[in-house]
Amino acid sequence: MKVFKSTILTDAELIKGCINKDAAYQKYLFNRYASTLLGVSNRYARNKEDAEDILQDAFVKIFGKIQQYKGNGSFEGWLRRVVVNTALKKYTRLRFDKEISTDDFSEKLKIDNNDEPAYSHLNEKDLLILINNLPDGYRLVFNLFVIEGYQHDEIATMLNIQSGTSRSQLVKARNLLQKEILLRQRVIVKAV
C-alpha cells in the first residue's frame, strides 16, 4: 500500500512520481498547480470553456512529457510555458493573420492622463473579461509581453510573425483595452 511519507511533496518527488506514471502523483500535481495554470489559460483564452480546454490539454501534455523537464529554471515556469504553448497552438496563425489584416485600429484614442488612473477601480475579473474580448492576436501578444515578460523578438519567433507586427499588436491591444476601460467608466458615471 502506498502512502506519501509527508503530506507536502517536493516538486522533485512529484516529478519522479509523474515520470513513473503514478496516478496519485499526477493528481497531486494537478491539485497543486491547476489553479495557477488555469489563471494563465484564462488570460489566453477567449472564454471560460476555451480556458478549461487549454488547461486540460496542457496537463495531458505535462503528464506525457514531464521527463523532458531537466530542472533548468523553476518547475512552475516550465508548467506555465506548456500552458502558454498549448494556448498559442489553439489560436492558429491563420486566424491571427486574418485579424491583423481586417481590424482597423487607426483611430487613436485620447485618454486623459489624470493623477488617478482610470483603471484603478478594476479588479482581476474585470480585466480578464476585457482581455478575453480582445482579438486573438492582440490578446496573445499582450499576454506574452505584459504578463509573461517575453521580448518582441521572442514573441515573433513563437508566433511566427515579424517583430514589428508584435509591436504594433501590443500597441493596438493596449489602446483597445484602455478604450474599453474608459467606456466602462462612462457607463458607471451615467449610472450614478
Add this chain to the structure above:
Amino acid sequence: MKNKLFDDFVKGEFGNYKPEVPLHIWENIAKQKENKKPLGIWFNLHSKKIAVFAIATIILSSTYYAYVQKNKYDTNKNTKITAFQKLQKLNKIHLETENEISNNTIYNELDSAKNLAINIQKNNKSTNNNTLHTTENNLDQTIPNFKKQKIKSKTNITIKEGYLDLETTKQVTDKESLTSTSILANSIIGAIIYTSPQKFVPKLAKNNLPNTTTIPCPEAEKNTAGNKRYVEMYGGPDYILRSFEDTSNSNYLKQRKASTGIHYAYSAGVRYTKVFGNGVSFKTGINYSQINENFIAKDGYLVERVYVISNIGDTIGSYINTIAKNKTNTNIYRNVDVPILLGYELGNKKLHTNISAGVLVNILSKKKGNVIDEKGNIVDISSDKKANIYQYKTNVGISFMASVGFYYKLNKNMHFLAEPYFRYSLSSITKPEISLKQKYHTAGVRLGLRLDF
C-alpha cells in the same frame, strides 16, 4: 495613461490570480489518459510489480512447457528409431515443399543408391540374418519393379557391430507377389535414408515410397488430455485480499478500512476448454463473482435525556446521554468477467492437471451498499442510484489470473474438477476523481464438473 503604469497594473492584478478549478477538468484529464492507453495492451503496466509478475509467470510457464517437451524428446531418442519413422518425418518435410521432381531424377538417385548398396555389401561380406543380398543383376531389376509395387513396409535400421542392418517387413497390398527385388528396393531405400536422408528421401518419398502404416498411439497416451474439447462448470468460495491506497488523506483511508470488513465471497462460471494435441489448452467462458462486505459506520447520534428518580418517586435530576447511532448493512460487489486463459495440460487415464494463466476481461461490475465520504457522511454507492464520485466503476477492466486445475475422471465423459486459483486486479474499482484506490484480489478453490464432448 502611461503604458508602463498600465502594464504594471495588469501584471500586478494577475500576480496571484488563482481561479477555482472545476472538478470536471480532472475527470476529463483522467479519461483522456485512459483513452491514450494502447488497445493491444491488456495489462496496465504502470505498476512495475505487475509487469514483473506477468513476465515471471510467462517465463515460468514457458520453461515448464519446454521441460516437458524435452522429456518427451529424450524418451523418444532412447527408443529404437525405425526407418519408417524417419520416412514419415521426411515425407512431411517434403510435402511442405512443393518442388516436383522428374522420374529421371528418381532413377539417378536410385542408381546412386544402388552403388551405395553394392559398396556396403562389398565392405560387409558376411551378412547377418536377413541383411542385404545384392548383385548387379537383381539391382537392375529392382528399379522397374519398385515403381509397380504398392507395399506397406516397416524397415528397421540399426548398426550392429559396425554393419548396417536393414530389417524390412512388408505387406503387399496389390495382387503382385512379394519379390526379392522389391525387398532389395526397400533395402536400398533404407540405405538411402540411413546414409543421406536429406539429399534423397524427401524427393523419393513423394513419388514411389512404399505406403506405410502408422504405429497406433498407445491407448494410455491417447486418453490423456490431448486434442479434446470440454465444457466445465464450477463454483466455490473465495478468499479476498483487499488493497487500499490513499495518496492524500490517510485519515480517510483509516475510516474506510475501519468501516468495512469482508463477510464472504464466491465465484461460479461455465467455460469451454480446448486442449490441443500438444497439450496446450485454451479456456474461455463466463465467470460470475460476488463479494459481500459488512459495512458499519456512525450515522448520527441518539440523544437521550435520563431522569433520575428517587425512591419516593421524586425527580431529583436528569442528564443527557449521547449514543452513537450506527448504520450497518452488507455491501455487495458483483462482477461478470470473460476469462481468456492459456495453459498446458497433461495427465493419464484417471487424472489430469492443467496449469493456466491469462486475463479476466470485465464486462459488468455492479455494486450495492454504502461507504463513507471524506467528511464521514454515509454515501449510497449502489450502481442504480444517483451518480456520485464515491460510486465504483461499472467496469473494472482487466484482471490477471493463474490457476492449477486437477481433474479426476469419474466416467467416460465426466471429470471432477478442483482448481485453486488466484486473481490479481490490475485497476482500482474506485473512480479516478477520488484519491482513494481500492482493489480486491481473490484466491479460491473452484469445484465442479468437466464434461467431455
